[in-house]
Amino acid sequence: MSWTGKILRVDLTSGTVKSEPLNTEWAQQYIGQRGLATRYMCAEVDPAVDPLAPENKVIFATGPLTGTAASTSGRYSVITKGPLTGAIACSNSGGFFGAELKFAGWDMVIFEGKSPTPVYLYIENDDAKLMPADDLWGQSVWATDKALHDRHQDPQLRVAAVGRAAEKGCLYAGVVNDLHRAAGRSGVGTVMASKNLKAVAVRGTNGVSNIKDPARFMKAVAAEKAVLAENAVTGQGLPTYGTQVLMNVINEIGAMPTRNARDVQFEGASDISGEAMHEPRKTDGRPNLTTNAACFGCTIACGRISSIDEKHFSVENKPQYHHNSGGLEYEAAWALGSDCGVDDLDAATYANFICNEDGIDPITFGATLAAAMELFEEGVITTEQTGGIELKFGSAEALVKMVELTGRGEGFGAELGLGSKRLCEKYGRPELSMTVKGQEFPAYDPRGIQGMGLTYATSNRGACHVRGYTVASEVLGIPEKTDPHVTEGKAGLVKAFQDATAAVDSTGLCLFTTFAWGLENFAPQLDAACDGEWTVERLAEAGERIWNLERAFNQAAGLTGADDNLPKRLLKDAGKVGPTAGMVNRLDEMLPEYYSLRGWTDDGLVPDETRQRLGIADSL
Amino acid sequence: MLKSLHIDPGKCTGCKQCEMACSYEHEQSFNPSLSRIKVFDFHEQGRFVPYTCTQCTEAWCLQACPVDAISANESLGAKVVSADLCVGCKVCTIACPFGTISYNPRSGVVSKCDLCDGSPKCAEACPTGAITFVDASATGLDKMRQWAQKTDTAAG
Ligand code: SF4
Numbered sequence: 001m002s003w004t005g006k007i008l009r010v011d012l013t014s015g016t017v018k019s020e021p022l023n024t025e026w027a028q029q030y031i032g033q034r035g036l037a038t039r040y041m042c043a044e045v046d047p048a049v050d051p052l053a054p055e056n057k058v059i060f061a062t063g064p065l066t067g068t069a070a071s072t073s074g075r076y077s078v079i080t081k082g083p084l085t086g087a088i089a090c091s092n093s094g095g096f097f098g099a100e101l102k103f104a105g106w107d108m109v110i111f112e113g114k115s116p117t118p119v120y121l122y123i124e125n126d127d128a129k130l131m132p133a134d135d136l137w138g139q140s141v142w143a144t145d146k147a148l149h150d151r152h153q154d155p156q157l158r159v160a161a162v163g164r165a166a167e168k169g170c171l172y173a174g175v176v177n178d179l180h181r182a183a184g185r186s187g188v189g190t191v192m193a194s195k196n197l198k199a200v201a202v203r204g205t206n207g208v209s210n211i212k213d214p215a216r217f218m219k220a221v222a223a224e225k226a227v228l229a230e231n232a233v234t235g236q237g238l239p240t241y242g243t244q245v246l247m248n249v250i251n252e253i254g255a256m257p258t259r260n261a262r263d264v265q266f267e268g269a270s271d272i273s274g275e276a277m278h279e280p281r282k283t284d285g286r287p288n289l290t291t292n293a294a295c296f297g298c299t300i301a302c303g304r305i306s307s308i309d310e311k312h313f314s315v316e317n318k319p320q321y322h323h324n325s326g327g328l329e330y331e332a333a334w335a336l337g338s339d340c341g342v343d344d345l346d347a348a349t350y351a352n353f354i355c356n357e358d359g360i361d362p363i364t365f366g367a368t369l370a371a372a373m374e375l376f377e378e379g380v381i382t383t384e385q386t387g388g389i390e391l392k393f394g395s396a397e398a399l400v401k402m403v404e405l406t407g408r409g410e411g412f413g414a415e416l417g418l419g420s421k422r423l424c425e426k427y428g429r430p431e432l433s434m435t436v437k438g439q440e441f442p443a444y445d446p447r448g449i450q451g452m453g454l455t456y457a458t459s460n461r462g463a464c465h466v467r468g469y470t471v472a473s474e475v476l477g478i479p480e481k482t483d484p485h486v487t488e489g490k491a492g493l494v495k496a497f498q499d500a501t502a503a504v505d506s507t508g509l510c511l512f513t514t515f516a517w518g519l520e521n522f523a524p525q526l527d528a529a530c531d532g533e534w535t536v537e538r539l540a541e542a543g544e545r546i547w548n549l550e551r552a553f554n555q556a557a558g559l560t561g562a563d564d565n566l567p568k569r570l571l572k573d574a575g576k577v578g579p580t581a582g583m584v585n586r587l588d589e590m591l592p593e594y595y596s597l598r599g600w601t602d603d604g605l606v607p608d609e610t611r612q613r614l615g616i617a618d619s620l
Numbered sequence: 621m622l623k624s625l626h627i628d629p630g631k632c633t634g635c636k637q638c639e640m641a642c643s644y645e646h647e648q649s650f651n652p653s654l655s656r657i658k659v660f661d662f663h664e665q666g667r668f669v670p671y672t673c674t675q676c677t678e679a680w681c682l683q684a685c686p687v688d689a690i691s692a693n694e695s696l697g698a699k700v701v702s703a704d705l706c707v708g709c710k711v712c713t714i715a716c717p718f719g720t721i722s723y724n725p726r727s728g729v730v731s732k733c734d735l736c737d738g739s740p741k742c743a744e745a746c747p748t749g750a751i752t753f754v755d756a757s758a759t760g761l762d763k764m765r766q767w768a769q770k771t772d773t774a775a776g
Contacts, residue, residue, distance in 0.1 A: 067650055068640075068650050069637065069640045069641065069644060069650055069745070071637075071747075096636075103650075103651060103652070103653070156653070179663065204653075205651065205653035205654075206651070207643060207647070207649035207650055207651025207652075207653070207654065208649065208650040208651070209647075209648060209649035209650070209651070214644075214648070218644070225747065229747060239633075290665075290666030291633075291666045291667070291668075292633055293633055293634055293666075293668070294633040294634050294635035294636075295635070296635065296636055297635055297636060297637060297640065298633075298635050299635060299637060299747035301633035301634075301635060301747075301748075303633075305663075305666040306666075307666070323664035323665070324663065324664055324665060324666035325663065325664070
């Protein structure tokens with residue numbers, strides 16, 4: 001098997017919790033996690049639903065390999081309809097919570113309805129119950145984590161929670177587990193909070209003991225672990241520098257969106273890079289980075305554990321931050337750093353701590369603050385709106401103040417909490433929002449990496465890098481090098497990355513393995529562990545099915561080909577310096593070919609024949 | 621040569637591959653709650669520490685057991701619990717100063733590290749070399765080498 005075969009259904013309106021069997025036919029078609037939960041969403045939720053209405057559902061989903069000895073087996077996803085985008089939202093997280101949920105015996109938890117009062121779900125193996133959370137409401141993720149550990153007197157308890165931002169209606173609140181790992185994007189935490197659900201606390205001691213062919217599985221796992229260890233990225237780059245290994249690389253090729261993407265290179269990049277995190281600080285002689293850290297089962301260990309200089313202005317006289325916690329990953333360092341023009345490593349680290357403590361997506365937060373800084377510099381907003389804070393590009397003080405306000409949903413932070421699209425529309429400058437489908441794009445400028453323009457434009461959850469990471473090919477040469485400045489061939493490249501990623505995100509393993517692994521490295525592990533025959537072809541087909549089902553959900557939610565677009569700045573304002581000078585993104589050269597490769601209409605709709613071919617015709 | 625587990629917390633990333641290898645070897649289940657080795661995460665210090673039985677010579681657990689369910693495997697240096705003999709009285713868990721022998725409510729008997737018959741699965745699964753199985757008389761060799769390297773031989 002390797003699915004537990006059980007789903008926990010939680011009706012928050014009535015306060016009831018019940019177990020039901022997993023639909024194993026769907027598991028064979030959609031694998032688990034992202035794919036399988038999307039299938040349930042399509043069957044149970046009207047895509048046109050208001051994301052914050054009780055009729056929307058939130059699904060916590062593990063994959064068949066979650067909680068096994070396969071490397072990176074700690075993953076789970078949170079799937080819902082997202083409030084930032086109005087599209088399907090699926091956010092993936094590592095840490096230890098996902099494996100614990102599996103060890104408790106659950107493939108998925110489906111939350112429906114809305115609780116009349118704040119509650120949290122407590123799971124101890126087969127036992128699951130809703131418990132009052134009135135005293136946790138209004139608390140940060142970190143305070144909630146501590147309170148639940150104290151209450152249950154169980155150091156092994158794993159907690160996933162939403163923070164104050166989610167409660168206050170920030171549209172990009174995430175679900176944070178294990179203090180610093182997050183299902184971060186698209187506002188999945190906002191939906192959770194809209195249901196008065198504060199946290200899920202789980203303890204699982206059943207383990208995973210239903211591997212199909214254990215001896216073959218252990219052999220496959222050992223072989224694939226060796227592949228990760230021998231690969232330069234997963235064996236050296238990621239453990240040493242984390243994803244921050246990219247900061248200097250992406251800056252050098254002129255693909256670093258800077259100051260709300262006005263520029264394509266950031267002069268302060270090296271000060272906030274992975275390398276800088278290793279340098280002893282001039283002030284206290286200690287490096288920002290204390291150690292690397294793994295998610296459950298992960299032999300890569302890309303995680304960053306960092307501390308901030310106790311004398312740094314952000315934490316001076318705040319002893320509660322004088323310790324280590326989750327440090328900067330590349331996307332966060334970019335959003336809180338380059339995109340706001342901030343080159344203060346400790347300030348960005350502090351902002352990252354707050355994003356974790358209060359559960360907000362650092363990418364959308366940073367990019368929204370960058371848009372606000374541009375509005376401020378253009379004189380559209382003034383200190384009158386910002387509560388006296390000078391929102392200047394490069395101001396670490398503004399970053400620190402604004403992340404605190406946004407985390408708590410107070411003052412101008414409440415406006416920032418709605419994301420840059422709503423902010424810029426409100427102040428009459430919609431073109432300053434760097435979003436697709438309402439979600440901010442991350443740390444790769446599509447003027448310098450053409451394929452990423454198509455990836456952002458067509459991503460089913462709004463602009464996103466982990467839906468089709470063609471940076472791997474266009475910049476790093478994985479699995480093959482393509483020219484980042486060329487549009488030819490990118491439609492096929494993006495499609496292949498999107499489909500493979502959808503499959504990988506459904507297995508329970510981490511996408512970062514794909515720097516070293518292709519589907520041919522996943523297949524033998526899945527095939528040894530899971531019922532059914534799992535070949536590369538079948539995985540690729542499942543990935544394509546998942547992608548199209550997400551698209552069909554969005555289509556039924558009212559999204560069209562017109563939403564497959566990029567901010568004008570990327571299409572019209574050429575890069576000014578470096579290798580990207582004179583270049584814009586040429587989305588129009590890629591999009592029609594992409595639609596045709598996908599088997600969609602010229603308008604980007606998923607027609608019946610494509611639905612029939614992929615077996616999703618009756619899914620919605 | 622007698623070998624023993626050597627743990628270097630500085631190399632540990634907290635991934636728990638050891639716990640899965642251990643529980644799979646002894647319980648045919650990926651189940652950290654049944655692992656004889658545990659990794660502790662001191663989050664605020666940024667430290668991970670794997671911890672298990674050191675197979676001490678004094679063997680308080682063995683001495684305390686009223687039914688002789690714990691025996692010493694002299695060639696391995698391991699103190700091994702016989703599940704058939706154990707009556708689940710937990711006296712050994714009180715006697716052990718380190719807490720590395722523990723009661724399993726499901727099986728009704730205690731369990732502890734037995735060095736996997738001479739090829740510890742935790743050491744095999746560890747991706748960083750934080751857990752190794754080395755000559756028992758030389759577990760300090762790494763540290764000695766590090767300090768030796770720091771010795772300033774040039775000083776006159
Ligand atoms: S590669 Fe990084 S994010 Fe992925 S499982 Fe490992 S530590 Fe977690």
